[in-house]
Amino acid sequence: MPEELKRAKNHALRYLSYRDRSILEITQYLEKKEHSHSVIQLALDALIKLGYVNDQRFALEWGRYKINKQKLGKSRLYVELLNKGIDREILENTMAVLYEDNPEAELAAECARKKLNSLKGVEEEKKKRRLIQHLKRRGFSADIIYQSLKSVSETEPQENHCPF
Secondary structure, three states: OHHHHHHHHHHHHHHHOOOOOOHHHHHHHHHHOOOOHHHHHHHHHHHHHHOOOOHHHHHHHHHHHHHHHHOOOHHHHHHHHHHOOOOHHHHHHHHHHHHHHOOHHHHHHHHHHHHHHOOOOOOHHHHHHHHHHHHHHOOOOHHHHHHHHHHHHHHOOHHHOOOO
């Protein structure tokens, strides 16, 4: 058992060396490596005690990365973190912190402006539809999408005029 525990910890540490992971991700990884559930639990307990695994920290880091790189809305990020095994209580706190620092309306507007650049020469109605679909896929609510389209149309130069 001690030898198997050592192997499981080494597998987990190697997996953690690339980026922070959630408890669920590490559990699934160790299951693929065919470690027993008791050994996985002991390895996780040790890693948590040492501070190598922390779902709260993971959720914040993952969320910041996704917001900065992909400009994700609340609903999409919420689902991603839920799929990574993050507890709902941790999720609620994380979402409050992340979107306090990065207002969703600003993210959506930035995302819309960027997408608009790739839609030059597209007919106005089609442009609007594509923009809305893009923002929906990013996880923004209908209210936020409407708000961002309005703000983008107000800031767009006249030759690129957006009719929404």
